[in-house]
Amino acid sequence: MSTSKPLARLGALLAFACLIFASWSVAAPKPAAALDPFTGYLMVHFIGEGATGQQMYLSHSTDGLNWTDLNNGGMVLRSPIGTKGVRDPALVRSPDGSRYWIIATDLCIDCGQTWGDAINNGSRNLVVWESTDLVSWSAPWLLNVAGAIPEGRNAWAPEAIWNAATGDYVLYWATNGALNGVQKHRIYSARTTNFRSITTPQVYINRPGTQEIIDTQIVELPSGVGNHRYVRASGDGQITLEGSNSILGTWTTLGNLSGIGLTGAQVEGPMWTKFNNRNEWALYLDQYAAGRGYLPVLTANPSSPGVFRLPASGTYNLGATRKRHGSILNLTAAETTRVFAKWGPSAPRPxxxxxxxxxxxxxxxxxxxxxxxxxxxxxxxxxxxxxxxxxxxxxxxxxxxxxxxxxxxxxxxxxxxxxxxxxxxxxxxxxxxxxxxxxxxxxxxxxxxxxxxxxxxxxxxxxxxxxxxxxxxxxxxxxxxxx
Structure with missing residues (x-):
């Protein structure tokens, strides 16, 4: 049998594979690079209900516990698309520090939507902004993440984390979807390089029976801290902690925070930050039931529920506005300078x-x-x-x-x-x-x-x-x- 045709096919396949690899390489973010030392913290959050409260706000801290509202407490980004409101933002930096994204829930309660609407017929999209300097942001776009989920009725509380194992981001969020005859909120995930397109969504976290889960956030731990590389905190009736050595691998239940009196009935919206100058973390929890905004819970080991502790009175201050479910980015000095030039107390407002x-x-x-x-x-x-x-x-x-x-x-x-x-x-x-x-x-x-x-x-x-x-x-x- 002649080998010319099989060889030709093989050559064509190899050429096609090279083209696919080249196009993926162009789209994929650059490898991780050493960033300058972190000197501050930037929180992106929303502040309440209504068309003004459900927009993007920024706050800054020098110690991770005491916060100052930027832009005189005014919003820094307003969504003119989708529902025209945004909540639950995640602030993502690329591994090499050259690009940033804000990814948020497309939701505006009490400005055209009720909670019933949002649960059963909400937006299937997320709202995304992109920046190369943390201060000049693109026009936002809608990213459909729940349209392909069976009976997917909304898309809430997005988060994203860089996955070095696959060279892209794991984007995860909550959707009220159907699986095995049960309609409820689960966490779904997909992979992306640019937050403009995603792989097919997969079920990421599914609690037993009818138990729902809406909020979850992952933190990566340095070597030598605990027994897991990653820890995630989730709002699922408790504030449940789980550990894993792979973002998309098997997760082990570690416990919850009921021992210090915090359950899903009191708090939601877990938000991690590592302190810049030491191996200690704050897990911020939104005290939604009492309407008080964020409370930091402190720990030297996020994978050990027994060592979490409430802060001493007077050791933290959340500033003038009520901080709701958001995200914290550790800032370099150069990033802080840029942010303050635009939104700091002395920024010009002619x-x-x-x-x-x-x-x-x-x-x-x-x-x-x-x-x-x-x-x-x-x-x-x-x-x-x-x-x-x-x-x-x-x-x-x-x-x-x-x-x-x-x-x-x-x-x-x-x-x-x-x-x-x-x-x-x-x-x-x-x-x-x-x-x-x-x-x-x-x-x-x-x-x-x-x-x-x-x-x-x-x-x-x-x-x-x-x-x-x-x-x-x-x-x-x-x-x-x-x-």
């Missing part, structure tokens, strides 16, 4: 004062943009000038402080405050060059990126994008950046 109506400032109202006097709340007239979305060299975009992710954008030469949809046309419409004020060189005018013959100006106190041809127009198109 207002745009009109040149020819100096008692008026640019503000948004019901997503329309105008100039008004006596703006209340003042945050409606505070903006951040960030690198231009369409061109970050010499151009800026104007982002709302209290509607983060929303920018001044012209459409049909009229202005609105609109959420970044990630498109090239949006980016161009929301990008401007700061130039010397057309009416006074000591002030500022904003020239359009995609219509360079036009400038931001007010007309009848409403913002427009117009050619400027006379002295009135030059006055209308001139602003001062003030605090």
């Amino acid at each position: 207002r745009l004062q009109s040149y020819n109506f100096q008692d008026r400032y640019v503000r948004h109202a019901n997503l329309d943009v105008r100039i008004d006097a006596n703006v209340s709340p003042v945050q409606d007239s505070q903006f951040r000038l960030v690198p231009g979305l369409a061109n970050n060299s010499g151009y800026v975009s104007i982002e709302s402080v209290n509607f983060p992710g929303y920018y001044l954008r012209h459409t049909g030469f009229d202005f609105s405050l609109a959420p970044n949809d990630g498109t090239a046309s949006y980016a161009a419409d929301a990008t401007f060059r700061q130039v010397a004020g057309l009416a006074d060189a000591g002030w500022t005018s904003f020239q359009s990126y995609n219509h360079p013959d036009r400038y931001i100006r007010h007309y009848g106190f409403v913002l427009r994008l117009d050619p400027i041809t006379n002295a009135v127009g030059r006055g209308d198109a001139t602003f001062r950046l003030t605090s």
